Amino acid sequence: GAVVSQHPSWVICKSGTSVKIECRSLDFQATTMFWYRQFPKQSLMLMATSNEGSKATYEQGVEKDKFLINHASLTLSTLTVTSAHPEDSSFYICSARDGLQYNEQFFGPGTRLTVL
Amino acid sequence: GESVGLHLPTLSVQEGDNSIINCAYSNSASDYFIWYKQESGKGPQFIIDIRSNMDKRQGQRVTVLLNKTVKHLSLQIAATQPGDSAVYFCADGYFGNEKLTFGTGTRLTIIP
Numbered sequence: 047g048a049v050v051s052q053h054p055s056w057v058i059c060k061s062g063t064s065v066k067i068e069c070r071s072l073d074f075q076a077t078t079m080f081w082y083r084q085f086p087k088q089s090l091m092l093m094a095t096s097n098e099g100s101k102a103t104y105e106q107g108v109e110k111d112k113f114l115i116n117h118a119s120l121t122l123s124t125l126t127v128t129s130a131h132p133e134d135s136s137f138y139i140c141s142a143r144d145g146l147q148y149n150e151q152f153f154g155p156g157t158r159l160t161v162l
Numbered sequence: 163g164e165s166v167g168l169h170l171p172t173l174s175v176q177e178g179d180n181s182i183i184n185c186a187y188s189n190s191a192s193d194y195f196i197w198y199k200q201e202s203g204k205g206p207q208f209i210i211d212i213r214s215n216m217d218k219r220q221g222q223r224v225t226v227l228l229n230k231t232v233k234h235l236s237l238q239i240a241a242t243q244p245g246d247s248a249v250y251f252c253a254d255g256y257f258g259n260e261k262l263t264f265g266t267g268t269r270l271t272i273i274p
Contacts, residue, residue, distance in 0.1 A: 155205045
């Protein structure tokens, strides 16, 4: 149980295009989902917290107009990287909190984004 | 945890030996601590957690030690196996608040 999936697992796009990444909780309802970014050989940096049915809360320094987050249902959150540039190339990881296990977050497998 | 930049500490351990991975955290108010394992190209996997009212907690082959005085956390892995090779991250936060701060990470390599 407590499986989180991400799609796609990797994507290559041209500079200036937008890319959408999906995060799904497969066997539980996630009231809260988190989006992280991880550069090579670095730690996970929290980008935003997404609550179902409300606007996401972004961490300082993260552009909300560039990284659009939608959490339309209890099992799906999406992150759209708009007008992507090479510096946006990174490993994007989502996690979801099971409302029954208050503090435990379950992580997705990550999405590798490469912007050419 | 403290994310201090590009240098990922590494630790090499002979298979079957015990390993100890250390982590420093900066927020003295944190009361919840977690260790994650991340294999290459995958998301973090929960290993073990501990709350601030404890200084030691044991799981299967793993033990977490918490020293709040010096804001230090350690993960002990007993009888290491090749499958233990991964990057290990500590994370800290507040129990009841979902936000976590991840540490730098340590790459553990098990030598056959």
